[in-house]
Each structure stands twice: as structure tokens, then as C-alpha cells.
Amino acid sequence: MEAEALARACAEKMWATDTASRELGMALEHVGAGHAVLTMPVTERMLNGHRVCHGGYIFALADSTFAFACNAYNMLCLAQHCSVTYLRPAHLGEVLRAEARERAREGRGGIYDVRVTGGDGRVIAEFRGHSRTTGQKFFPDLPEAAP
Amino acid sequence: MEAEALARACAEKMWATDTASRELGMALEHVGAGHAVLTMPVTERMLNGHRVCHGGYIFALADSTFAFACNAYNMLCLAQHCSVTYLRPAHLGEVLRAEARERAREGRGGIYDVRVTGGDGRVIAEFRGHSRTTGQKFFPDLPEAAP
Amino acid sequence: MEAEALARACAEKMWATDTASRELGMALEHVGAGHAVLTMPVTERMLNGHRVCHGGYIFALADSTFAFACNAYNMLCLAQHCSVTYLRPAHLGEVLRAEARERAREGRGGIYDVRVTGGDGRVIAEFRGHSRTTGQKFFPDLPEAAP
Amino acid sequence: MEAEALARACAEKMWATDTASRELGMALEHVGAGHAVLTMPVTERMLNGHRVCHGGYIFALADSTFAFACNAYNMLCLAQHCSVTYLRPAHLGEVLRAEARERAREGRGGIYDVRVTGGDGRVIAEFRGHSRTTGQKFFPDLPEAAP
Numbered sequence: 001m002e003a004e005a006l007a008r009a010c011a012e013k014m015w016a017t018d019t020a021s022r023e024l025g026m027a028l029e030h031v032g033a034g035h036a037v038l039t040m041p042v043t044e045r046m047l048n049g050h051r052v053c054h055g056g057y058i059f060a061l062a063d064s065t066f067a068f069a070c071n072a073y074n075m076l077c078l079a080q081h082c083s084v085t086y087l088r089p090a091h092l093g094e095v096l097r098a099e100a101r102e103r104a105r106e107g108r109g110g111i112y113d114v115r116v117t118g119g120d121g122r123v124i125a126e127f128r129g130h131s132r133t134t135g136q137k138f139f140p141d142l143p144e145a146a147p
Numbered sequence: 148m149e150a151e152a153l154a155r156a157c158a159e160k161m162w163a164t165d166t167a168s169r170e171l172g173m174a175l176e177h178v179g180a181g182h183a184v185l186t187m188p189v190t191e192r193m194l195n196g197h198r199v200c201h202g203g204y205i206f207a208l209a210d211s212t213f214a215f216a217c218n219a220y221n222m223l224c225l226a227q228h229c230s231v232t233y234l235r236p237a238h239l240g241e242v243l244r245a246e247a248r249e250r251a252r253e254g255r256g257g258i259y260d261v262r263v264t265g266g267d268g269r270v271i272a273e274f275r276g277h278s279r280t281t282g283q284k285f286f287p288d289l290p291e292a293a294p
Numbered sequence: 295m296e297a298e299a300l301a302r303a304c305a306e307k308m309w310a311t312d313t314a315s316r317e318l319g320m321a322l323e324h325v326g327a328g329h330a331v332l333t334m335p336v337t338e339r340m341l342n343g344h345r346v347c348h349g350g351y352i353f354a355l356a357d358s359t360f361a362f363a364c365n366a367y368n369m370l371c372l373a374q375h376c377s378v379t380y381l382r383p384a385h386l387g388e389v390l391r392a393e394a395r396e397r398a399r400e401g402r403g404g405i406y407d408v409r410v411t412g413g414d415g416r417v418i419a420e421f422r423g424h425s426r427t428t429g430q431k432f433f434p435d436l437p438e439a440a441p
Numbered sequence: 442m443e444a445e446a447l448a449r450a451c452a453e454k455m456w457a458t459d460t461a462s463r464e465l466g467m468a469l470e471h472v473g474a475g476h477a478v479l480t481m482p483v484t485e486r487m488l489n490g491h492r493v494c495h496g497g498y499i500f501a502l503a504d505s506t507f508a509f510a511c512n513a514y515n516m517l518c519l520a521q522h523c524s525v526t527y528l529r530p531a532h533l534g535e536v537l538r539a540e541a542r543e544r545a546r547e548g549r550g551g552i553y554d555v556r557v558t559g560g561d562g563r564v565i566a567e568f569r570g571h572s573r574t575t576g577q578k579f580f581p582d583l584p585e586a587a588p
Contacts (some may be wrong), residue, residue: 019192020204055229082230104420127424234550251564341459342515344455358489358493372491
């Protein structure tokens with residue numbers, strides 16, 4: 001199975017049980033080897049005490065996108081350390097888009113950068129996630145993808 | 148008004164409009180000057196593709212706790228940069244507890260450390276948040292609290 | 295003055311008084327608007343208790359490269375928050391290369407990513423720096439560069 | 442051997458080969474289990490293009506202090522990810538003091554917080570380091586210290 005098909009197969013397996021991402025209204029737009037794009041609309045329940053989108057939801061979108069990008073190699077990976085910088089507020093009604101790209105992989109660790117943009121393309125947040133493989137596979141009968 | 152009463156008054160004002168934190172089942176256990184404790188139960192909808200609590204919800208709990216701790220001085224503060232390290236998974240049904248403590252304040256910036264623990268007291272995550280004051284007040288007629 | 299020439303003029307002014315970077319053997323290979331490349335050889339005095347290059351020197355190289363990239367717009371910027379991930383050790387005798395690229399700019403803040411590579415091109419470290427402008431200019435008679 | 446004596450023995454072994462820390466003028470004031478204090482004077486060669494102490498040297502002091510605190514258990518640990526927030530500039534001639542405290546340990550990972558203060562006690566920087574054990578020991582014949 002080639003790399004892009006394997007990435008999609010891993011994503012489908014995760015998505016099927018990923019209640020959290022679906023329940024937040026996220027949609028999986030694209031997934032590839034070390035790459036993913038997800039969207040999420042900002043709804044009323046996501047507003048914080050300043051009446052803009054709670055940072056936790058922006059983070060959750062970035063974190064899910066990171067998870068799909070790093071779990072694309074038939075190796076189960078977990079988030080170990082993540083950081084986020086908030087650049088502009090996100091508002092009720094707009095659809096946020098997050099795109100994750102692989103920055104580095106070394107041994108069992110990986111670094112992924114995720115940019116979250118608003119409905120008009122402005123940058124809402126920049127996120128960096130560090131992953132670590134567990135040694136488990138999504139499909140035990142298939143090989144791991146080469147780095 | 149003394150510092151602890153001012154912290155509670157700011158928290159009550161934020162909480163009243165903080166749909167996001169309430170909607171996630173968070174409870175505000177304690178708030179003081181530079182200090183806050185919140186709890187949140189892990190529910191079915193918070194589970195990710197690995198069937199443990201999605202990191203975004205753990206982050207959201209820490210982020211809200213950080214927000215209440217830094218917004219305790221009658222100065223409206225926003226989160227600027229946050230990082231989280233996941234130490235152990237959180238499971239369905241347990242009640243998470245987050246405690247935020249002020250680490251430093253300098254000029255318009257502040258640093259707050261938040262520890263998230265599980266129902267049995269084990270550490271789930273360590274979070275560090277960087278805040279920045281906007282120059283606005285919660286109660287325009289009251290003075291800002293001294294650092 | 296066009297953007298690239300302004301970036302070089304700011305860099306020359308900084309470099310002239312930057313004892314620290316010169317004293318560590320750094321060389322300024324390239325500077326442009328939001329972009330810089332520096333090199334530094336790993337010398338005996340940089341070895342730590344594990345006999346590989348002390349992380350502080352790898353950080354210093356990345357930090358200097360970040361400083362030249364963000365101070366390229368005739369606006370004096372300071373580092374506010376930086377993070378580094380060490381991927382592989384750096385060894386005595388090799389020449390490290392750091393390349394900084396601008397990730398985002400918003401208001402007075404900026405985010406820059408720096409990759410440090412070894413003599414053979416392998417990735418040694420990934421660094422992310424957050425800058426903040428002070429409001430001062432390098433050349434008071436010249437305008438600030440547009441973002 | 443009790444915990445504090447083991448910590449000192451590990452530190453002495455590291456210090457003997459730690460050219461980098463000694464060459465920067467650092468002094469090891471105290472070391473214990475998960476705890477260390479180091480000092481370093483700001484010298485002329487540490488000044489950057491803004492004529493204050495280059496962030497790389499402040500980072501190096503914090504990083505060394507972190508290294509002594511996490512390498513106190515007869516388990517060789519490496520820095521994996523570090524972040525620093527600069528709060529105030531450090532000036533020529535003052536002696537900086539860094540104190541590292543253990544924040545969490547779980548499995549092979551640890552989190553350590555380091556505060557760097559100036560000659561007058563003001564906070565210069567806050568640093569957080571993430572360590573990972575390699576599986577090697579400083580003294581193969583001695584047991585690892587209990588967490």
C-alpha cells in the first residue's frame with residue numbers, strides 16, 4: 001500500500017472512534033503522510049468569558065489535526081508536549097481551518113507545526129506538537145511506512 | 148475591597164458569560180489573587196481515537212483555570228502563549244482537578260503554572276500559560292490590585 | 295531603501311556591537327527580511343559533562359539567528375519566549391548551521407522558526423522564537439519596513 | 442548511599458568533564474535530589490547587539506542548572522525540550538543565580554523549573570526543561586535512586 005493510502009487508512013480507523021473531534025463539529029478535509037487539514041465551526045457553546053472562542057477549542061482543533069498528521073505511518077503515536085501561540089481572536093460563526101505539516105522526525109519522536117486560520121484566511125494561532133510512537137501499529141499485518 | 152474579594156468578583160463576572168467552561172461541565176472550586184482551582188468530569192464525548200480523554204479537553208481545563216488565576220486583579224488579561232506536557236492518560240468517568248499558581252508577573256505579562264490531576268491524585272498534565280493585560284478593567288470604578 | 299538592503303543595514307549595526315555572537319565564533323552568512331543564516335563551529339570549550347556540545351551553545355546559535363531575522367525591519371525587537379527541541383547531539387569539530395524563517399507577524403509580535411543542522415546536514419535542533427518590538431528604530435530617519 | 446550524597450556524587454562526576462559550564466564561569470552552589478543552584482557572572486563577552494546579556498548565556502546557565510538537578514538519581518538524563526521566557530535584561534557585572542526544582546517525573550521523563558535571578562533578586566528569566574533518561578548509570582555498581 002503506498003504512503004498516501006496508508007495515511008488515509010490510519011485516519012479512517014482513528015476517526016471511527018474519535019468521538020471528541022466529531023462531537024466538536026470537526027471535519028477531516030485531507031490527510032496524507034505527515035500532513036492533515038481539519039475544519040471546525042465556532043459555535044455559541046465555544047465562547048469564553050471574553051465572548052470570543054475559548055482557546056481550548058482552538059487548541060483542540062490544532063491538536064486533532066496534529067494527531068491525524070503524525071498517525072499516518074501505521075505507527076500509533078501520542079502527543080507528548082504541545083505549545084500554542086494565540087495571534088488573533090476567533091469569532092462566533094466562522095469556520096476555522098487547521099493545517100498540520102511535519103517539521104522533523106527522529107527515532108521515536110516527531111515535530112509537527114499547525115497553523116489555524118479564520119474564515120477570511122487570517123492567522124488565528126500557531127501550534128507546535130511533539131509526538132512519540134508507542135510501538136503499536138494500526139494494522140499489525142502491514143509494515144510501518146518509511147520515514 | 149481586599150485582594151481575595153476582588154479576585155472572586157472578577158471571576159464571577161467572567162463565569163457568568165463563560166459558556167465554554169460551563170458547557171464542558173467545569174466547576175469553579177476556588178479563586179484568589181493569582182490562584183484558581185477548577186474541576187471537570189471526563190465524559191464519553193471527550194474520548195479520542197485512542198479511547199482516552201482528548202488532549203484538547205485536558206488543555207481546555209488547564210486554560211480556563213489559568214484564565215481565572217490571571218484575571219484576578221481587575222485587569223483584563225488574555226492568553227498569549229501556552230504549553231502543555233501530557234504525563235498520563237485521563238479516563239472516562241474520573242473527575243479532573245486543575246490548580247493554577249502564579250509563577251511571575253512583570254510589566255503587562257504574567258506566567259502561571261497549572262497542574263492537572265486525576266481522581267486518584269496522579270499527575271495527568273503540566274501546563275504553563277503566559278498572559279498579557281489588555282489595559283481594560285472588569286470594574287472601571289475600582290483600582291487595579293497591586294502586584 | 296528596499297527591504298533586503300534595509301535588513302542588511304540593521305544586521306551590520308547589530309553585528310558591530312554583538313560581542314557574544316562573534317566571541318562564540320559565529321559567522322553571519324545571510325540576512326534578509328525575516329530570514330537569516332548563521333554558522334558556528336563546535337569547539338572544545340563547548341563540550342558538556344556528556345562530552346557533546348552543551349545545549350546552551352546550540353540554543354545561542356539559534357537565538358542569534360532568530361535575532362537577526364526579526365531585527366530586519368528597522369524596528370528593534372527583543373526575544374520574549376523561546377523553545378528548543380534537541381533531536382541529535384552535536385560533536386566536536388563540526389560546523390553548525392542555523393537558518394531562521396519568519397512564521398507569523400501580528401501587531402508587535404512575531405514568530406520565527408530556526409533549524410540547526412550539523413556538518414552532514416542532519417537536524418540537530420528545532421527552535422521557535424517569539425519576538426516583540428520595542429518601538430525603537432535602528433535608523434531613526436528611515437521608515438519601518440512594511441510587514 | 443542516601444539520596445543527597447548520591448546526587449552530589451553524580452554532580453561531581455559530571456562537573457569534572459563539563460568544560461562548557463566551567464568555561465562560562467559557572468559555580469555549582471548546591472545540588473540535591475531533583476534540585477540544583479548555580480551562579481554565573483555576566484562578563485563583557487556575553488553582551489549582545491543590544492548591549493545586555495545575550496539570551497543564549499542566560500539559557501546556558503538555566504540549562505546547566507536543569508542538567509545537574511535531573512542527573513541526580515544515578516540515571517543519565519538528556520535534555521529533550523526546553524523553553525525560556527525572558528522577563529528582564531541582565532547587565533554587565535552582575536552575578537546571575539539559577540535554581541532548579543523538580544516539577545514532575547513519570548516513566549523516563551521529567552519536568553524541571555528553573556528561575557534565573559539577578560544580583561538584586563529580581564527575576565531575569567523562567568525556564569522549563571524536559572528530560573529523558575537514557576538507561577545508562579553514572580555508577581553502574583550503585584542502584585538508581587527511587588523517584
